Amino acid sequence: MHGLIGKMLAAAGKRDEVIAILLESTAKMPGCLSYVIAIDPKEADAIWITEVWDSKESHAASLTLPEVKAAIAKARPMIAGFGDYHTTEPVGGVGISQG
């Protein structure tokens, strides 16, 4: 499996708009076993995203899906930057749904 842990920073006041776009555009991505979107109680503009994919290839392919490309284009002006970014190799646990 392939995993990602990342922090996105929304432009001031735009966090919830970015989250709405993320929630809608990521609901049905082939090979995506987990995709959790969270806010940070200590940082108003931060969005934590933790992902589990069946493979690196599925993650790469997701970025070419029309709905994901459209979401990236829509959200981009509201994204100020990125913080932490870690690639992982999930080995198991709870909530890894077989997509």
Added chain:
Amino acid sequence: MHGLIGKMLAAAGKRDEVIAILLESTAKMPGCLSYVIAIDPKEADAIWITEVWDSKESHAASLTLPEVKAAIAKARPMIAGFGDYHTTEPVGGVGISQG
């Protein structure tokens, strides 16, 4: 919802033993909606743990479960320390199972 993103550092050579204990002891925790255990391709002793709970209280309660307490006692000598640790508030996504 209540979330945690953390990095645990196993003692040298003990990562997989710690992971085996984690996988077994965390499979059935009330209120746990996601608990993903991952290795870090860049850091041999690191274990990333990303969690989603229905509430802070459920997470706190999990630490008092007999099987979790036993697992902590068993794993403790094999844990060298902790790295990143972030509390989050998950808002939705894929793989959040209603426990």
